[in-house]
Structure formats: structure tokens, C-alpha cells
Amino acid sequence: MTARTWLITGVSSGLGRRMTERLLADGDRVAGTVRDPDAVADLKSAYGDQLWPAELDVTDLPGVRRVVDEAFEELGRIDVVVNNAGYGLFGAAEELSDEQVRHEIDTNMTGSVQVARAALPHLREQGGGRIIQISTYGGQATHPGATLYHASKWGIEGFMESLAKEVAAFGIEVTIVEPGGARTGFRSGGARLAEPLAAYDGTPAAVVRGIRNAPPSPGDPAKMAAAIIESAGRTPAPRRLVLGSDSYRFMHDALTERLAELEAQKESAATTDSPAA
Incomplete structure (x- = not known):
């Protein structure tokens, strides 16, 4: 297979790190963003010019545009852009600080939006490419204590x-990639928790307070990374890639419930139509 070039945000740990390690070992090139360049010094030493590391916090919007432009300029064609940078913020909505709310949205949503927007002119000019967005089953299903x-x-x-x-x-x-729980550092190191309010003690929202001590997740991050990489070669691209039996279960239950609620309102929804309709 012809070597490809990837741009991946957040390659210092988790799925981003696993993907980068595998891609480099397979001979592909990776432009990888990190907040701390030392986190990928070992990969740079082992793979040299195959890895183009760039320091970036995706909440720095001018920085996003600069790094994406530089990556395309220096590497030429980039075949796949992977929005991976992000983290989990947990706690009842009332427990979260304004700064926590802002930073979660700026990182997980706005940062990904801006990386995609920065890449689009280059992808159009080169005649195509693939954007892969790392999400979660939590983009379709919900749990208390994870509102933001x-x-x-x-x-x-x-x-x-x-x-x-x-x-x-x-x-x-x-x-859009929707993994279930994976044995990365997402829970132990990557999760951020709100300052608890006593009013929520013993409520469903309080369960997330123990997330760092929860049993190991079922997902194998190496297998997930391999599945994401494999998906980039499929044509047409899968619109969604569900990874993990827990992801399938949570999403299936949530979508089934939502569809049932929708179907139950088929007749009542039509009562608000204009007679001309």
C-alpha cells in the first residue's frame, strides 16, 4: 500500500498515541500535535522525518490555523485529518465552574471545528481527503454527571x-468514530472532575465521582486504533464507526428509545401543520 500522510491532534497519549505508533511503524508519515513536545521525543528519535511534531493547544484558534497551514505546506498532500484532541469533564451541571464549561466546549467541539475548517481549503485544493472525528458513544447516548x-x-x-x-x-x-470505554488513561489521568456539591450526594449524578477508580474498560485501544486506521482506506467512508460492545449497547438502547418516542408523536406532530400543507 502506498504510504499516506496523516494529521492527528493530540498524539501524546490515548488513541492518538496508539494510532501514531502504528502508522509510523507501517511507514506512513504523521503530523502530530501535542501540548508538550517532550511527550513524543521518543517517536521523533525513532522515526525521524516520518514524524512532524507541532506544539498546539486546540483552544488556540490562531495557532490551529497556523499549524494546519504549516503542516500542509511542509508535507504537501495530507490524506487524513484526525480530530482526536479532547478530554472528559464530569460532574453535575450545577457543580461545574464557568471556566470548566468554557474549556470543555472550546477543546472538544470548537477546537475540532476549527481544525476541520483550517484543513478544508487544502483538502479542496488537492482534490479530496478524509476527515476522521474521534467522538464517543456519548455523542448519541447520555449518562447523568456528564452533561458538558x-x-x-x-x-x-x-x-x-x-x-x-x-x-x-x-x-x-x-x-465519526464512536468508541466505548478503552483501556487508555482517559479515566485515570484524562478525566477532570467538578467540585462536588453536597446536594448531589447519593444522586445519579454523583456516580461519576468514582470514575477514576472504576473497573478497567472493555475496549482494547490497540484494536480500536487499528480499526480507525483501516476505516480510512474504505470507499465510501463509513459515516459512523462504532467501536466496542458497550458502545453498541448504549447507542442501540438510546436510539431505540428516541425512535419510540418519535413514532408515538407521529399523529400529534401533524396537528400543528398549516391547512395548506
Whole structure:
């Protein structure tokens, strides 16, 4: 297979790191963004020019545009852009600070929007490419105690689903990846928790307070990374890529419930139509 070039945000850990390691080992090139360049010093030492590391916080919007432009300028064609940078924020909505709310949306949703927007002119000019958005089953299903995390993922899924329809004419395809729990550092190190309010003690929203001590997740991050990489070679691109039996179960239950609620309102919905309709 011809070597490809990838742009991946957040390659210091988790799925971004696993994907980068595999791609480099397979001979592909990776432009990888990190907040701390030392986090990928070992990969740079091992793979040299195959890895183009760039320091970036995706909440820095001018920085996003600069890094994406530089990556395309220096590497030429970039075949796949992967929006991976993000984190989980947990706690009841009332427990979250204004700064936590802003930073979660800025990172998980706005950052991904701006990376895609920065890449689009280049993808159009080169005649196509693939955008892969790392989301979660939490972009379709919800749990108490994760309001802002869900908001960020539902928001970016809506953006990417609409974007796919906008850019298909240019040969640009979009895939939304919806993993279940994976054995990365997402829970132990990546999760951020709100300051608890006593009013929520013993309520469903309080369950997330123990997320860092929860049993290991079922998902194998190496297998998930391999599945995401494999999906980039499919034509047409899968609109959604569900990874993990827990992801399938949560999404199936949520979508089944939503469809049942919709079907139950088929007749009543029509009562608000204009007679001319």
C-alpha cells in the first residue's frame, strides 16, 4: 500500500498515541500535535522525518490555523485529518465552574471545528481527503454527571454530519468514530472532575465521582486504533464507526428509545401543520 500522510491532534497519549505508533511503524508519515513536545521525543528519535511534531493547544484558534497551514505546506498532500484532541469533564451541571464549561466546549467541539475548517481549503485544493472525528458513544447516548462532555460530543457530531454533506462534492469524506470505554488513561489521568456539591450526594449524578477508580474498560485501544486506521482506506467512508460492545449497547438502547418516542408523536406532530400543507 502506498504510504499516506496523516494529521492527528493530540498524539501524546490515548488513541492518538496508539494510532501514531502504528502508522509510523507501517511507514506512513504523521503530523502530530501535542501540548508538550517532550511527550513524543521518543517517536521523533525513532522515526525521524516520518514524524512532524507541532506544539498546539486546540483552544488556540490562531495557532490551529497556523499549524494546519504549516503542516500542509511542509508535507504537501495530507490524506487524513484526525480530530482526536479532547478530554472528559464530569460532574453535575450545577457543580461545574464557568471556566470548566468554557474549556470543555472550546477543546472538544470548537477546537475540532476549527481544525476541520483550517484543513478544508487544502483538502479542496488537492482534490479530496478524509476527515476522521474521534467522538464517543456519548455523542448519541447520555449518562447523568456528564452533561458538558455529552454537549461537546453531540455538538461536534452534528457539525461533522452536516459537514460531510457539504464537502462530498469535493471528494472529501467524513467519518465519526464512536468508541466505548478503552483501556487508555482517559479515566485515570484524562478525566477532570467538578467540585462536588453536597446536594448531589447519593444522586445519579454523583456516580461519576468514582470514575477514576472504576473497573478497567472493555475496549482494547490497540484494536480500536487499528480499526480507525483501516476505516480510512474504505470507499465510501463509513459515516459512523462504532467501536466496542458497550458502545453498541448504549447507542442501540438510546436510539431505540428516541425512535419510540418519535413514532408515538407521529399523529400529534401533524396537528400543528398549516391547512395548506
